[in-house]
Each structure stands twice: as structure tokens, then as C-alpha cells.
Amino acid sequence: MFLRLKIAGAASAFALCVGASAAQADVLFWSTQAKPVEEAQAMREQVLNGAGEVDYQPNDAGPWLTRLNAELQAGSGTIGVLGALHGDFSAMDPEDLADLDDLGIGASSDTFNDLAKLGTGSSQYIPWMQASYIMAANKKALEYLPEGADINSLTYDQLIEWSANVMEATGEAKFGFPAGPKGLKHRFFQGYLYPSYTNGVVRTFASDSAVTAWEKMKELWAVTNPGSTNFSFLQEQLLNEDVWIAFDHTSRLASAFNERPDDFVAFPAPAGPEGRGFMPVIAGVAIPRTAPDMEASKALVAHMLKPETQIATLKATNFFPVIDVELPSDLPPSVQAAGAAIATMSSSPDANPGLLPAGLGDKGGDFNRVYVDTFERIVLAGQPIEQVLEDQKRALERIMEETGAPCWAPDAPSEGACPVE
Structure with missing residues (x-):
């Protein structure tokens, strides 16, 4: 850089x-x-x-x-x-x-x-x-990138195709997602998937574009290591090679880069129709x-x-x-790798940050639970997307009305509680 x-x-x-x-x-x-x-x-x-x-x-x-x-x-x-x-x-x-x-x-x-x-x-x-949060991959996966794909400017479609290519070549689903009990999956939905597909996170929760986002998440889950429901820190799965491609917080990928810096690459999160959502x-x-x-x-x-x-x-x-x-060469390999990926992601022309929720007080856990429950019902249980979104919309509306929390980026500003439209 x-x-x-x-x-x-x-x-x-x-x-x-x-x-x-x-x-x-x-x-x-x-x-x-x-x-x-x-x-x-x-x-x-x-x-x-x-x-x-x-x-x-x-x-x-x-x-x-x-x-x-x-x-x-x-x-x-x-x-x-x-x-x-x-x-x-x-x-x-x-x-x-x-x-x-x-x-x-x-x-x-x-x-x-x-x-x-x-x-x-x-x-x-x-x-x-x-x-x-960033993406990381074993360098073994790079040969299976879709033709013409740039690892620093991937789309969700390319990520899905890449993971499918790896699955076909190895016979195993090697995309890893932190869907375990202590995983940070809710941040992926709030800061990555929703901004990339809906340009919002609260207002757009049950929108047509949100339906598309969850359809895309189901496609990604089809090429995801099924053990991901137990994964919380993806550095472990990268090191034992149960996973070749992963999403997680920088601190939860650090051991992989520090222990085997020559084996892994870090890169930005993928982009959707509304830009490169990241938190x-x-x-x-x-x-x-x-x-x-x-x-x-x-x-x-x-x-x-x-x-x-x-x-x-x-x-x-x-x-x-x-x-x-x-960055100076005396920093740990994990810092070098993550720093470059974060800089590329935050300065990308299509960057669309989904900020941390604000103004929720002690309802922050309930807010996160809405997105986790939506994932579990749609992706894991296979329930109809529109029905689930309508159900969860009511829970989200109650939280926003009780807290009075105004909208945060990428949702448009609001006077008073952020509406679920």
C-alpha cells in the first residue's frame, strides 16, 4: 500500500x-x-x-x-x-x-x-x-476462482461459484461461516448481506430486496461446510483445513495467519447489487x-x-x-494481512458500510436475535422467506418502537424510531 x-x-x-x-x-x-x-x-x-x-x-x-x-x-x-x-x-x-x-x-x-x-x-x-470483519482463504482455493474474478472485488455470485468449484473439485463443502452458538453471524447479516442487497438493515428488513438477499444466503449455504452450525472462530477450521474459504472478525482469524502466514490470504467481503456492504x-x-x-x-x-x-x-x-x-514488517502476519484487506474494503468505490446498531440500550441482544432467528428459520429450517420476514418484522418493530432508536447507516435517517417499512 x-x-x-x-x-x-x-x-x-x-x-x-x-x-x-x-x-x-x-x-x-x-x-x-x-x-x-x-x-x-x-x-x-x-x-x-x-x-x-x-x-x-x-x-x-x-x-x-x-x-x-x-x-x-x-x-x-x-x-x-x-x-x-x-x-x-x-x-x-x-x-x-x-x-x-x-x-x-x-x-x-x-x-x-x-x-x-x-x-x-x-x-x-x-x-x-x-x-x-473480512474474508480469508487457503491459497489452495485460489485456482478454483471463477474466470475473470478478482479476489479483492468479488461479488456474492462469484463467491458462491468459487465455493461450488472447490466443492466439486474436493468433494467437500469448504466455505466456512460462523453459525455456531458463539459465532458472529448476526453481524454478517446486519453489516454485510443486508447492506449489499437492500441498502438498509431496519427499514428494508422485509423488502423485496431482502427476499433476494435471503435467497442468495440459501445458495451460499448450499456450498457451506455443514459443520458451520458449530463454528465460532474460523481460524481453527482454516488451520485444520475443514474450511478453505471463510468469513469472520479479524481477531477470530488471527491464529491462522500468525501460525501459517504463507498458506492464507485475506481479502474484502463480496459485493451485491447495492455495493460492498461491510461493518x-x-x-x-x-x-x-x-x-x-x-x-x-x-x-x-x-x-x-x-x-x-x-x-x-x-x-x-x-x-x-x-x-x-x-505497514511495518515487524507487525504480526495477521495484522499485515487484515490491515491490507480492511484498507481495500473501506476505500473501495462501492463501499457501503452497515454501522453497528446504535441507541438500542439493553435491547441489543433482542435486535440481534431477530436476525439470527430469521437465518435459522429460512436457511436452516427451510421455511418460506416472505412468511418469516413478516413474522420477524413485527418483533423488530416492537424493539425499535420501545427503544425509539433512530436509523443508522446505511438506512436513511429518521425522526424518532427507525421504521420497519
């Missing part, structure tokens, strides 16, 4: 102007990320090295929001920079965050930069780091309107997007860069 930082000349001049004040300012970095003791220490000693006097204070979401709201209501405060997930920022009033367009920096993914505008015309936060966990940095030293805060935000800072953040947190940087 080549370095491609989106920093304009004016932004470079800005950094030079504010650098001196940043060196003497004591900026409170109030974050919901990098909370474990080891990560927080690495943030202070490595990530923030060279950023001036910074007081890095990670907290759980509750205390983080309580103090922030108190300062906003008072009209003044001590918090200089905020670190949080996209969902935390999207729940805020954009008027409470400083406009960061004058920094001239952003992620290499235009999709991420658009999300960071929070529905306004300017950057309300700057993407900082990301994690995601990024996006964290960003922002500045509250009550920051005591706006220039020092902006200098710290700019520091977080430097290439060397992005790599230091990866080492400290295992979250991946949001800009294109060449």
Missing part, C-alpha cells in the same frame, strides 16, 4: 502555525477507546509521543457522556479532544462539535469522511481508527465547542492522523489505520 494522506497545503501550514502552542498546551483527551491499562499506557507513551502536553483519560461511555454534557450545558469546560465511536458522535447535536474542515485531513475512505459529517456539510469528527467499527476524534484552547485541540486531532501515529495506534489498540500507510 502506498501512503496517501489527504492533507492540503493549507493544512500543512496550519499544522506549523499551531505546533508551538500545542507543545505548551495541556490538552485533555477524553476518550471511550483504549481503556485497558496496557492500551491506555501505550496511548500516553507511544501514540501521543510528540503531541505536546496531553492528558489522556479513557472512560466508560456513561461517565464520558456525563462530564461532556455537563461542560456543554455550562458553556465552558476542560475537555479539549473527544475520542469515541461513530455511534457516540451520531447521538450528539452537531452544533456541540467544532467544524474541522479547516484541518484539511481525513480518512482515505470518502465513505468514512461522509459519515463524519453527521448529516451536515462539514466534518464534525475526523475518522481515527477502524476494525472490521466497520469506526472511532473518531472531535472537539467540543467548549474546548478551552481550540488551536491546541486541532493540533492534537491533526497529530492523530499522521502516518506514524496511525501505526502506533494500531500497535497500541489493534485498531487499524484509516489512512493508506505501508
